[in-house]
Amino acid sequence: MIKPQTIKVFLCLMIFTILSCEKKASNKVDLTHEDGNQKITIELENGQQYLEYEKPTKTNFVLKNIEPNNFAVVGVGIKILGGNDGTLKTEINVPKGYLENDTLNIKVRYGKENKNHEFYIPIKSTE
Incomplete structure (x- = not known):
């Protein structure tokens, strides 16, 4: 016989999983x-x-x-092309099979205080 506590834990995990999937979607x-x-x-x-x-x-x-001199960007496949008027021009080309999941993590550092932020951009296959 299944214990009531086991059923409660299972139901909580199911609800959490469903809510997480809906939020991501x-x-x-x-x-x-x-x-x-x-x-x-x-x-x-x-x-x-x-x-x-x-x-x-x-x-x-x-x-x-944000001063361009106080801005840095790091990520797989990012090539800096140049910049002007507050815009940094880049080209992003992510090789297939390089990432563990289909999301590119781009890290930026900016400002005199060296603040940090991460962007997450999904990547799709063209096949």
């Missing part, structure tokens, strides 16, 4: 980070909210109230 990719009057927006040239494996995508990091 309904979440829109957050390509903007704001901290006070400072703002970073990622603009993907493909117009989507995802990248594709092995497909170079021009990407702009638009900075508001």
Whole structure:
């Protein structure tokens, strides 16, 4: 016979799993980070909210109230193309089979205080 405590634990895990899946499915990719009057927006040239494996995508990091000299970006497949007027132009090309999951983690550091933030962008296969 199954103990009532076991059933309660199982039901709690099921509810948590269902709610987690619903939250992930309904979440829109957050390509903007704001901290006070400072703002970073990622603009993907493909117009989507995802990248594709092995497909170079021009990407702009638009900075508001952040000096370009006080901004750094790190992530797999990111190539810096240049920048002007508060926009850092990059190209992102993620090799297939390199990441453990289909999400690119982009880390940024900005401001004189060296604040940090991470963006998570989904990646899809073109197959």
